[in-house]
Amino acid sequence: MAHTDRGHYANKHREEMIDEAISKKIHSLAKNGSVPCATAHRIAKDFGVLPLEIGVQIDLLEYRISQCQNGLFGYTPKTKKINPDIEVSKELKDALDEANTDNRISCAGCWKIAATLKIKKVAVASACEKMDIKIKPCQLGAF
Structure with missing residues (x-):
């Protein structure tokens, strides 16, 4: 979702329910209103669920996902961490x-x-x- 959707992430999951155990873990690890991608994946592994389920829970709790492990979004001061000048082998x-x-x-x-x-x-x-x-x-x- 775009930055204009901030604060309305739950709207894309009208049928989903908050999982109390997962939400408690997310709340404990979130910082500054966001959850890093690596943290979300670690939570998924800890709970034995797909990362997508954690992403849904993060949305329902209105947190942002940050620090994409692919470097595509969630970094400051720039949003991306990719190298557009990479030499592709x-x-x-x-x-x-x-x-x-x-x-x-x-x-x-x-x-x-x-x-x-x-x-x-x-x-x-x-x-x-x-x-x-x-x-x-x-x-x-x-x-």
């Missing part, structure tokens, strides 16, 4: 070409490529940006 280009569908690749797909090539997630996202490949969907449901 042939190995990374080939992996992205194989994984992308209609100029899109999922967040999870980026993570898989990063793990396989033993490179940082932000390097994969930077290459996607340079190659005009959109990363969607986000594992937490941010986009």
